[in-house]
Amino acid sequence: MNAKLPLIIPLLALIATSAGCGGAAAPPVSDVKLKAVELNRRGEKAVSTADYQKALVLYGEALRLNRGIDDHDGVGVNLINLASVHTAMGNADSALPLLDEILDSKVYRFGPETSAHALLLKGSLTARKGDDRQGLADAITLLDRALSTCGECTHAGAIYNQKALLTLRRGRANVNDETPAPRRETGERIREAREFIMEARALADKALAINRAASDRVNEADSLRISAAAAAAMGRYADAKQLYAEALALDKSLGKGFRVVDDLIGLAKVAIKEVSANDGSKTEAERFLLRAKQAAKAAGDNAGEKEADALLKEFFTPK
Amino acid sequence: MTTPEKISADDTGGGAASTPETAPPAASNSRTPNYAGGRIPNYAGSRTTRLPLKAAAFVLSALAGIALILVLKAVQLDIFSPNSTVVFYVGNARDISEGKTVNFRGFKIGKVDKIILNDDARVRVELSIKTRYMKWIKRDSVARMQKDGFIGDSIIDIKHGSPESKPLGNNGRIEFKRERSLTEMVEELKNEITPVIKEAGVTMKYVNDPDGDIRLTLENVRKISSRLNAAGGRLDTLISSADIAVANLNLTITGTNETVVLINDSLKKINAGLPDNLAAINDILAATGKNLENIDAATRDIRKITGKTAAELPEIMDATREAVENARDIAESVKKIWPIRTNIPAPAEKALKPGAYER
Numbered sequence: 001m002n003a004k005l006p007l008i009i010p011l012l013a014l015i016a017t018s019a020g021c022g023g024a025a026a027p028p029v030s031d032v033k034l035k036a037v038e039l040n041r042r043g044e045k046a047v048s049t050a051d052y053q054k055a056l057v058l059y060g061e062a063l064r065l066n067r068g069i070d071d072h073d074g075v076g077v078n079l080i081n082l083a084s085v086h087t088a089m090g091n092a093d094s095a096l097p098l099l100d101e102i103l104d105s106k107v108y109r110f111g112p113e114t115s116a117h118a119l120l121l122k123g124s125l126t127a128r129k130g131d132d133r134q135g136l137a138d139a140i141t142l143l144d145r146a147l148s149t150c151g152e153c154t155h156a157g158a159i160y161n162q163k164a165l166l167t168l169r170r171g172r173a174n175v176n177d178e179t180p181a182p183r184r185e186t187g188e189r190i191r192e193a194r195e196f197i198m199e200a201r202a203l204a205d206k207a208l209a210i211n212r213a214a215s216d217r218v219n220e221a222d223s224l225r226i227s228a229a230a231a232a233a234m235g236r237y238a239d240a241k242q243l244y245a246e247a248l249a250l251d252k253s254l255g256k257g258f259r260v261v262d263d264l265i266g267l268a269k270v271a272i273k274e275v276s277a278n279d280g281s282k283t284e285a286e287r288f289l290l291r292a293k294q295a296a297k298a299a300g301d302n303a304g305e306k307e308a309d310a311l312l313k314e315f316f317t318p319k
Numbered sequence: 320m321t322t323p324e325k326i327s328a329d330d331t332g333g334g335a336a337s338t339p340e341t342a343p344p345a346a347s348n349s350r351t352p353n354y355a356g357g358r359i360p361n362y363a364g365s366r367t368t369r370l371p372l373k374a375a376a377f378v379l380s381a382l383a384g385i386a387l388i389l390v391l392k393a394v395q396l397d398i399f400s401p402n403s404t405v406v407f408y409v410g411n412a413r414d415i416s417e418g419k420t421v422n423f424r425g426f427k428i429g430k431v432d433k434i435i436l437n438d439d440a441r442v443r444v445e446l447s448i449k450t451r452y453m454k455w456i457k458r459d460s461v462a463r464m465q466k467d468g469f470i471g472d473s474i475i476d477i478k479h480g481s482p483e484s485k486p487l488g489n490n491g492r493i494e495f496k497r498e499r500s501l502t503e504m505v506e507e508l509k510n511e512i513t514p515v516i517k518e519a520g521v522t523m524k525y526v527n528d529p530d531g532d533i534r535l536t537l538e539n540v541r542k543i544s545s546r547l548n549a550a551g552g553r554l555d556t557l558i559s560s561a562d563i564a565v566a567n568l569n570l571t572i573t574g575t576n577e578t579v580v581l582i583n584d585s586l587k588k589i590n591a592g593l594p595d596n597l598a599a600i601n602d603i604l605a606a607t608g609k610n611l612e613n614i615d616a617a618t619r620d621i622r623k624i625t626g627k628t629a630a631e632l633p634e635i636m637d638a639t640r641e642a643v644e645n646a647r648d649i650a651e652s653v654k655k656i657w658p659i660r661t662n663i664p665a666p667a668e669k670a671l672k673p674g675a676y677e678r
Contacts, residue, residue, distance in 0.1 A: 029665055040668035047671060062668065077668045084671045113670075120673050158673040222674060 036065040036074055043081060047088075055085050076102055076114035083121050092125045099125075116150035119143065120159050127166050136170045157211035157219045164203035164226045171196030171233065194234075201230035221250035225263060232270050237277070240270045257299030264292035265307055272315055286316045403453045404432065405446040405477075405487060407462050407495035412442045414464055414473045421446050421462075421475045428452040431475065444495070446475070457484035462495045 043058035059081045066074030079098045086095035102110055102118040110118075119142050127139035143163040150156055174193035208223035228243030248263035271285030289312050296304035393399060409415065412434055421429040429448035437443050448456065457480025465476050477493070487493060525531055 034666060037666045037668055044669060044671065066668075074668055077670045080670045084673075117670060117673055155673055161674070218672065219674060 030069065032065050032069050033071065033074070036062045036069075036071070036078075039065070040078065040081070047081075047085060052085050052089050056082065059085065072108040072110060073114070075108055076110040080114060080117050080121070083118070087121060087125060092128060096122065096125055112149050112151065113153050113155065116146045116153055116155050116159065119146035119149060120155060120162055123166070124162055127169070133170060133173050136166050136173065139166050140170070154214065157207050157214055157216055157223070160203050160207035160210060161219055161222050161226060164200045164207055164223075164230070167196050167203055168200035168226060168230050168233065171200060197230050197233045201227055201234065204230060217250055217254060218256070221247045221254065221256070221259060224250065225259070225266065228266055228270075232266070232273065237270050237274050241267060244270065257295060258301050258304065261292050261296045261299065261301050261304035261308070264288050264295060265304065265311070268292060268308075268311060272311070282316075286312070289316070397449065401450045402429065402447045403450045403489040405429075405448050405453075405456060405462075406490060406492045407444050407446070408492075409442045409444060409495050409497070411497075412436070412444070415442075415444055415475070419473070419475060421448060421477060423452060423455060423477050424479065426452075428477070450489075453489070454486050455479060456487045456491075456493070457481060458487050458491065458493075459484045460487065460493050462493055464495075464497050 039058045039062040043055045043062065046052070046055035046058060059078050063075060063078035063082065066078060079102050083095040083098040086092070086098070099118045099122045102108075102114060103122070123139040123142035123146065126142060127136050140163060143159055143166065146159045147156065147163070150159060171193040174189045174196065204223050204227035208220060208227060211217075211220040211223055224243050224247035228240045228247060231237075231243060232240035244263050244266045248260060248267070251259040251263055265288070268285050268288035271281065271288055275282050275285060289308050293305055293308040293312070296302070296308060415431060415434060417431050417434055419431040420427050421431065429446050429452070431444060432447035433443075433445040435443040435445070446462070456477055460480040461478045463476050463478065464473055526534070528534060
């Protein structure tokens with residue numbers, strides 16, 4: 001046996017090498033697919049520069065090419081991207097049919113990632129469209145479907161973030177509901193609101209853990225911001241300030257101007273609440289708002305600038 | 320017994336053997352006298368009386384021949400030519416000896432006759448010169464000691480004096496100059512060359528110093544040369560790019576000059592139409608000229624900067640393009656290698672990242 005080893009080893013090496021050289025090579029990629037990939041990447045670049053019209057054209061052409069070669073994954077990705085661009089443009093009516101094509105398709109078979117992504121987007125759009133407690137409940141149902149579809153997919157952190165955000169809004173909706181109701185119902189609504197807010201904080205913390213584990217810094221910052229808002233709603237201002245500060249640091253490092261404005265406004269609101277509770281500095285709140293206004297102006301965030309202005313006017317204009 | 324040849328010779332009567340004074344009489348034939356019982360004839364008496372005359376003649380003729388030879392030799396040696404004496408003084412009699420040949424333009428004209436150390440410790444040398452050659456020895460002629468070739472004996476050579484100088488008379492005195500010997504010349508050469516060699520040694524040491532300026536400079540030049548060779552291919556492109564840039568700038572400058580000419584024309588017209596405001600217009604013109612000078616200077620600066628940038632940009636772009644192409648080639652090659660190729664995902668489209676951000 002030992003005497004044959006010197007012969008067997010080179011023979012096995014030769015067989016292994018031959019098998020390797022003749023082994024499975026990467027499947028050839030057609031020129032059409034390569035073109036679709038190129039269009040997809042150009043669309044991504046257009047989105048990064050907020051050139052949404054161009055992105056729609058590019059993704060639309062990529063979708064057409066993928067349909068032509070019956071590439072299900074390609075079709076799904078480009079449908080998602082088209083829906084995302086429409087969402088960013090505020091065209092929910094244009095985005096929803098694209099998402100429904102993914103979720104209800106009888107032609108194509110899409111993977112769980114694509115389906116979960118579509119459910120996430122649809123949940124977000126549903127919540128926007130019906131900005132009421134029922135609408136929020138429907139959206140959260142869609143997000144729960146997304147989570148069950150996704151499992152441990154890469155979108156889990158984003159889905160939890162979205163669910164936390166909608167849950168927080170649900171709690172606020174309960175608090176802000178001024179519909180006349182018996183005292184008992186009102187008490188129940190407030191108790192329910194507190195539960196929603198606590199749940200939102202828990203969901204945000206879960207999302208934070210997932211996003212940190214996945215090194216997804218953008219969604220990590222979103223988790224921190226949502227968690228901070230929930231903490232502020234719960235009256236935990238110190239926690240809220242710390243979470244907002246962490247989110248601000250991350251967003252600054254990522255260069256996300258709009259999110260920086262949100263973080264600063266969030267910090268200002270917490271500071272204002274602290275002032276109301278005689279535990280904060282009015283000057284600090286004003287400085288946050290002024291910084292938010294400057295950042296919003298520089299980033300072209302008109303909504304953020306308006307909100308900062310409104311807060312400055314409300315709290316810091318001598319009456 | 321006689322041979323037939325002798326018989327034949329006797330018959331003819333010729334030859335020394337038949338001479339009666341030297342040959343004894345034959346005894347065998349009939350004509351020979353019979354000596355038996357007779358008187359012997361006396362032949363010796365006549366010979367001894369002629370011998371002294373003959374010897375004297377022989378000796379005299381020999382002496383005459385010898386004398387003739389001696390005379391001929393003396394004539395050949397020019398012994399009978401009259402000699403004149405030429406004198407010169409030297410400080411040292413080194414290499415000068417009696418009998419040493421004296422030459423004039425390569426011809427032997429005499430010899431050293433005497434060498435005398437006189438009372439004032441100077442050496443008087445007397446040359447014996449054939450008188451017929453004295454016409455060429457002038458008062459300003461100079462005698463020199465020189466080697467007859469590199470390894471030959473030294474001779475005394477008399478240089479021809481100036482044509483206007485008078486011929487030297489008998490016992491006349493000329494100047495003597497000693498040529499430097501080979502040893503002296505070598506010594507002199509050595510004295511001259513030694514410091515040069517030392518200096519050269521110091522210089523070579525400086526040149527060969529690895530940390531010295533020259534070696535470092537040469538190394539730098541070598542590096543620059545290799546880079547220049549490597550960059551040689553790009554140089555043409557750069558030059559053509561620079562030429563294009565300069566040509567464009569020249570066009571711009573030409574256009575500017577034309578504009579300036581037009582402006583000047585317009586100003587002249589204005590000047591002609593507004594005589595009352597000449598002073599003010601002249602001021603404007605002066606200011607305009609100054610501005611144009613500034614524009615011209617700025618244009619020159621721009622040309623320099625543009626030329627330099629135009630020269631550097633293509634090189635940078637070429638280098639970047641080359642690097643990218645190389646990296647792409649390498650990446651493509653690596654992608655085809657098993658097992659790497661199995662781990663490379665096929666190109667696919669990406670979905671936009673979902674987020675929970677909303678405003």
